[in-house]
Amino acid sequence: MIEIKEMPNNDIMILSPVSDFTDSMGYCEFRIKHFLKGMKAPQTKVTIEGTESHDKEVEYEREHFTFVPISQDELEDIDKDIELARERVYTRFLTKMKYGNKNLSILIFGQADKILRSKGTLVVEESKFPDNTQKYLGKFEPYEDQTLQTLLYLNSRFSENGSLDPKEWFKIPHKEKMWIVNIKDKKTSKSVIIFKGIQTNKTKKFLKAKIEKFALVVLGNSKPEHHKNIRKCLKCRFLDSCQYKIC
Numbered sequence: 001m002i003e004i005k006e007m008p009n010n011d012i013m014i015l016s017p018v019s020d021f022t023d024s025m026g027y028c029e030f031r032i033k034h035f036l037k038g039m040k041a042p043q044t045k046v047t048i049e050g051t052e053s054h055d056k057e058v059e060y061e062r063e064h065f066t067f068v069p070i071s072q073d074e075l076e077d078i079d080k081d082i083e084l085a086r087e088r089v090y091t092r093f094l095t096k097m098k099y100g101n102k103n104l105s106i107l108i109f110g111q112a113d114k115i116l117r118s119k120g121t122l123v124v125e126e127s128k129f130p131d132n133t134q135k136y137l138g139k140f141e142p143y144e145d146q147t148l149q150t151l152l153y154l155n156s157r158f159s160e161n162g163s164l165d166p167k168e169w170f171k172i173p174h175k176e177k178m179w180i181v182n183i184k185d186k187k188t189s190k191s192v193i194i195f196k197g198i199q200t201n202k203t204k205k206f207l208k209a210k211i212e213k214f215a216l217v218v219l220g221n222s223k224p225e226h227h228k229n230i231r232k233c234l235k236c237r238f239l240d241s242c243q244y245k246i247c
C-alpha cells in the first residue's frame with residue numbers, strides 16, 4: 001500500500017513498497033490509484049507458481065550455503081568480497097525533494113534477492129520465474145519494472161532487521177554498481193537469459209525521473225499517463241476492478 005504521511009513539522013512523506021512502485025511506474029501509472037486505496041491485485045496461477053519457484057530457490061540456498069556474519073571492518077573494506085544473507089537483505093531507498101514550500105521525503109522499501117560486493121562492485125541480482133521464458137529470448141534488456149527494481153535496490157541503504165529507522169541502516173562501500181536480472185525456468189530453476197548492466201548517469205536520471213513522476217501522481221499533482229495498450233490491460237491483475245482499463 002502506498003501511504004502519504006503529514007509530518008508534525010508540516011513536511012510530507014510518501015511510503016511505498018518496492019513492488020507497488022515498480023508495478024506502477026514500470027507497468028501502469030494508474031495502479032497508483034489502486035495502491036493508494038490499499039487495493040491488492042489478486043494472485044493468479046502464474047504469480048503463485050512464480051512465488052513457489054522463488055521459495056524453492058531460497059530453501060536450496062539455505063540448505064547448501066552458509067553465510068557467515070560480516071564484520072564492520074569487512075563491510076568497510078572495499079577490496080573484500082562479501083555477500084549478504086538473502087533473508088536479511090532489506091532495502092531502504094530514501095530520497096528528498098522540494099514540494100512547493102514543503103520538504104517531501106520518499107521512502108521505498110523492499111527485500112532483495114541477492115546483494116554482494118565483488119572486486120569493489122556492488123551487485124544486485126534478482127531472479128525471475130516467468131510463466132513463459134520464450135518471450136525473453138529476443139530481448140536485449142529486461143522489462144522496465146525489472147530494471148526499476150534493481151536500480152532501486154542498487155541505490156538503497158540496507159537493513160538486517162527490516163527497520164524503517166534510517167539510524168539502523170548501513171551502506172556497502174563500492175566503486176561502481178551492477179544490476180543483474182536473471183530469468184529462470186520455473187521448473188528447473190536454471191537460467192534462461194541473464195540481463196546485466198552497470199549503473200550509468202543515464203540509468204540514474206531514468207530512476208530519478210520515475211521517482212519524481214511517482215511522487216507527483218501520488219500527491220495528485222500530476223495525472224497518471226495511460227499506456228493505451230489493450231494487451232497490458234488484458235493481462236493486468238486489476239482488470240476486473242479497474243475503472244481505467246481500455247478493454
Ligand code: SF4
Binds near residue numbers: 029242243
Ligand atoms: S486494468 Fe489497465 S488501466 Fe487498469 S491498472 Fe491494469 S493496466 Fe492499468
